[in-house]
Ligand code: SF4
């Protein structure tokens with residue numbers, strides 16, 4: 001009896017294997033996915049407990065393309081895009097439209113309400129009435145100014161083309177360069193494989209620059225001495241991955257970092273020492289392939305995300 | 320001792336396989352400026368010709384040694400250690416490639432596709448075991464084939480299946496062989512390799528599905544000795560046919576069978592045939608009637624099989640890449656959120672015309688139509704042979720190994736009390 005059971009079970013198993021072969025060969029659906037594609041889906045998922053932000057407002061701009069976003073002291077929103085700048089109030093209502101003829105890639109606003117635009121290899125200064133105030137010298141034939149920040153009398157510009165940060169005075173005089181590789185002072189040099197290179201001034205007045213190829217943030221003195229840095233290279237939600245990330249960042253009012261990435265499109269918050277704190281927006285909220293999610297933070301600590309694919313300004317607030 | 324060795328070996332194998340099944344993908348962070356120099360992309364060199372010749376030499380030497388051990392020495396222990404060597408060399412060192420079983424497909428493809436350049440080693444791995452079998456029986460299966468060797472290691476508690484069950488399950492390898500030839504001849508797939516249960520074990524990199532497949536086969540092999548050899552192996556079919564006509568073959572007894580019945584249950588593969596002593600031999604009339612019946616039945620079964628096969632040629636062809644592409648072009652996936660299939664994407668980017676894809680598919684379909692007739696006819700013939708075999712009464716006086724199904728393992732020899740004087 002026992003022997004019979006053993007034989008029957010073994011034969012059933014054997015026939016199951018034959019059935020598996022038949023099913024697998026004839027009836028399994030062909031795999032439609034590209035076998036050579038790098039699958040990022042699992043990496044798009046994050047801890048829902050960390051998703052403490054919600055999108056509270058979004059508005060369109062009248063610009064054909066959008067590249068940069070900034071906030072002034074009156075909480076007005078400046079968006080730089082194709083051949084112009086559009087200015088909105090904090091509710092997203094258009095206040096001004098400026099035609100700049102050329103297309104700015106980056107934007108900042110100083111305390112006097114002047115608009116600083118990074119246009120390819122140089123900086124231009126405009127006022128709200130659409131008048132060009134100044135045009136600074138070209139930074140070089142390969143320069144691409146991807147970010148501008150103002151602190152007192154200093155203007156900082158990030159040049160992704162030549163992988164360096166410039167420090168100017170208010171009149172556009174170049175004072176010094178920051179971040180050039182120098183083993184003597186332990187400055188590692190910026191690694192920038194794609195034209196996303198951001199910098200910012202923290203609320204306590206320090207200059208921070210992204211070193212995207214190293215997945216790190218570096219804090220410099222205005223003279224170019226490297227003070228500290230933190231880095232977070234990881235495929236998981238907690239870190240930055242790919243060739244070069246984060247692509248953009250901004251500071252919350254309590255000096256926390258808000259970062260955005262490309263490849264796996266997401267916006268997150270980090271503590272000043274690089275501890276991952278929260279998810280602002282997940283990859284599912286963006287079109288796949290969105291790049292250049294520029295960021296700004298207003299007085300109410302709302303996070304403004306420039307979505308260049310949907311051509312929207314999207315505002316996120318803590319739940 | 321052998322049993323313990325086998326258990327330790329299997330536990331190790333499964334542990335390694337299990338770890339592999341759960342490996343995850345990751346990629347390193349790129350380096351751009353640390354002085355790292357990208358190495359030149361190198362293509363792996365083809366296997367050195369000398370090593371291919373070494374494989375052939377090892378095959379021929381192994382076949383010769385095992386045949387000598389089986390036919391002349393009748394030494395089970397030595398045969399066992401030769402099978403361990405085969406497992407190590409053809410299994411783990413050569414990672415199951417080139418293998419005689421899979422070489423059926425290379426040979427078929429070479430016959431039907433003149434642009435396919437078949438490696439010499441594939442031809443020799445296909446031919447040599449058959450030639451040796453024609454002379455000495457299935458000595459290749461005894462201790463040269465790594466598939467047989469690994470299954471032999473786990474055959475701890477083989478059960479008798481009975482002749483009917485053996486006969487019915489024994490049809491599967493014929494169907495498998497027919498399909499393997501059809502798919503190789505049409506350039507569709509090498510299904511023997513696709514469903515090679517042990518290659519993942521040789522290479523220690525089985526996918527989870529194939530790991531389970533191979534694992535279950537080995538578990539089944541504890542109770543049904545060598546299940547792959549007996550009920551799946553398509554090359555076994557060719558060896559079985561050839562072995563029936565072998566000039567020499569292992570015998571249980573070295574001299575006269577004394578009908579002691581000691582060997583009756585010694586074969587783990589149910590390959591020993593009992594003596595059949597018919598008390599009332601069939602009269603000539605009955606014999607003639609049976610013969611006429613079989614001669615009529617077999618062509619009918621072949622025709623019916625061929626007809627059924629031809630009706631199935633489209634489903635059979637549906638796994639061919641060209642036919643599948645043409646089908647997808649005709650009925651693009653309309654389901655929401657379903658991306659365009661990878662094949663269509665590739666087809667579009669190659670800038671080919673739709674008509675070209677349809678023309679290629681119809682050539683393949685025609686091949687399948689003819690192939691399915693032949694396959695169906697072949698399966699009809701197999702069933703006919705099965706019925707004929709069961710109808711014809713045999714006459715046997717001794718316990719003898721069935722020349723077709725005996726794997727020349729030499730186990731039964733030790734049970735025979737008749738010994739030749741040294
Ligand atoms: S029957 Fe097939 S798998 Fe088994 S030993 Fe022979 S050739 Fe190898």
Ligand code: SF4
Nearest residue numbers: 586725726728729731
């Ligand atoms: S040699 Fe004997 S035991 Fe081995 S397969 Fe043949 S009949 Fe069976």
